[in-house]
Amino acid sequence: MGNTNKNITLELASLVVSLRLEDIPPQVLRIARQAVLDWLGVTVAGADDSVSQTLAGLMVSEGGHSRCSLVGQVDRLPASTAALVNGMASHALDYDDVNFSIPGHATAPVLAAALALGEDLQASGAQLLEAFVAGYETSCRVGQLVAPNHYAKGFHATATMGCFGAAAAASRLLGLDAQTTARALGIASTRAAGLKAAFGSSCKALQVGEAARSGLVAAMLAQRGVDVSEDMIGHRLGFARTHSSDMAVHCALRTPRYVADFAVETTDAAPAYGFHLETNLFKYHNTCYETHSAIESALYLVRTEAMKVSDIVAIDIRVNPHCDDICNIARPATPMQARFSLKHTVAMALLGKNTADPKAFNELSVVDPQVLALQGLAQVILDPALRVPETTVGITLRDGRKLERRHDSSQPETDLGAQQERLIQKFRSLCEGRLPFSTIVELERTVARLESLADVGELVRPFGSRR
Known part of the structure; x- marks a missing residue:
């Protein structure tokens, strides 16, 4: 069970708050930018999916303050519903990146929440990157906390872990302190949901969209003072113990190690990484x-x-x-x-x-x-x-x-330049016929200089211009 005296939720929140862009190694930032580019491509293509269109139509019909963009579409929605629609679209084709620490798709729910809120707040590109990395790492750390039993029991870890990651990313963008971020993660504990029984159906992607929205709303509620019991993740009746028979505190809080078979324990020979992003795996086949x-x-x-x-x-x-x-x-x-x-x-x-x-x-x-x-x-x-x-x-x-x-397709790519070239080809093929080529190249350049953007709205502005 690990050290039961630890407040796991607060420990994780402290890691979220302490992350700074200058502390993130250049290779990790490069992978983060690659994840953003890949997410935009699969979301543009996924927005054409019939179920994505159905969900977007329903949310638009309900109205609200239309401040945030829908990737690949011209409509705008409030931040939380934009996170929902973009999150579903990003997973509609099941073509988004994965990380076996979860195990599942790490970027989709986190970036859907972060980009929607970032646009709403007019956050900078640097702030978006910090929030995304913090959310991605949180998803993976909670994933390792409950691995491997959580996934084996039938929970859709992309959605459950993604809810925590989305809450962490949103908390960073809102500037919440550690205690308030812990409350956001605690609220997310009550909202994290998803079942593997949905695999092969449209509800698999819907669960990812709901994770993005639920995590974002959890952070907003925490900012507004909504209370929750202490250590909702590590509590004896909290998320970890009710959703898994495994609870490995050291895996959630230590330096990540690469584990390709979902096992919690690792050997001394297992390669250690500073960030879970270093073990991100991009898809080049549009399949599970x-x-x-x-x-x-x-x-x-x-x-x-x-x-x-x-x-x-x-x-x-x-x-x-x-x-x-x-x-x-x-x-x-x-x-x-x-x-x-x-x-x-x-x-x-x-x-x-x-x-x-x-x-x-x-x-x-x-x-x-x-x-x-x-x-x-x-x-x-x-x-x-x-x-x-x-x-x-x-x-x-x-x-x-x-x-x-x-x-064995579980090994992370070590040649990031070659990975970049493959991802650009994938991005262009997904956007071709949906966006003008000049816009596709513009988006590639915008992502490449993400840290220098004064307003992350530049990432999504090309879609609104299609009106």
């Missing part, structure tokens, strides 16, 4: 991240082996049992379910279909005879000897040959 190793394995075999798809007689996809509840939809019936299907995504990769393109996942793709034929040849084997998301793909050919490739 736990399918990425399988896709990469399949693509490798296609590139390196002399084989025809028509000669395949069996496909074995070997994964950690953790994946069974996440991405093992055997026969997806919708484009979103297809993104959570190991069999479907491997079949697409083998057939040369572009898994990086959101448009590749459509109503026709889930009934494609070629894809269905390969799905029928595939079996998913649950192997506890594999870490998450380490995967082995084995292919048996008609001539008796057996091909195999193992891949």
Whole structure:
């Protein structure tokens, strides 16, 4: 249980308040800017999703002080509802970045809350970066506090942890002190929600939007004096103990270590980082991240082996049992379910279909005879000897040959320059057809000089100009 004398909520709040931009290493700030660019791209594309449009239409119809932008849309809303809509849009395609410390998507709910409030307050780019990093780190630290049981029990950690991260980011932008920030995190404890049962449906993204709104509102309520019991995270009846049978105080408060398999304990050999952002993982396939190793394995075999798809007689996809509840939809019936299907995504990769393109996942793709034929040849084997998301793909050919490739997509990129180039390509492909190319390049330049912006409204102004 850890040291029960610690006030975990206040300790976390103190970390939020003490963070300063000048204390953040340049490589961490670079990853933070990359996360902002990636978030803008996936949100622009996700705003076109029908459910994003439905939610935006509902919120606009309810009205309110229209001070904050909707990314990818021309309407404006109050800060909390803008956070809700942008948060859902940023996760609508399930193409946003991940961090296994949560485990889940770290940026989406935090940045949705921070950007909405930052625009409302006319915060600077430096203030937005401080708030985002503080919120991101808080999400990961609370995630490690309750890992691995919280996620295993069926909670959608992106949403639950994201609520705390959004509250932390909003608290920084509001200039709250440690005690008031602790109250904000305490209020967030009563609002953090989300279930893995929603995976494969639109409500997965909705939960992320609600996390952004709930965290933002928690900070606003704390600023206005709403009280809450002390240490709502660490209390014996608080968030951590009611939402997990694990509570590792040291994991929430110590220097983060890289843990790719959701385990709380680490060895001395595990690499230590100063910030969880250093272990951020960006997506280059528009699918559940736990399918990425399988896709990469399949693509490798296609590139390196002399084989025809028509000669395949069996496909074995070997994964950690953790994946069974996440991405093992055997026969997806919708484009979103297809993104959570190991069999479907491997079949697409083998057939040369572009898994990086959101448009590749459509109503026709889930009934494609070629894809269905390969799905029928595939079996998913649950192997506890594999870490998450380490995967082995084995292919048996008609001539008796057996091909195999193992891949682990959990390793953070060390070449940040190469990562930047890939993210720019991804950003441009997501914005193409939705924004003029000149606007796309302008947004790239604006994000690159984020620390120097006097008003973060510059990040979202291009969308309002489309009226």
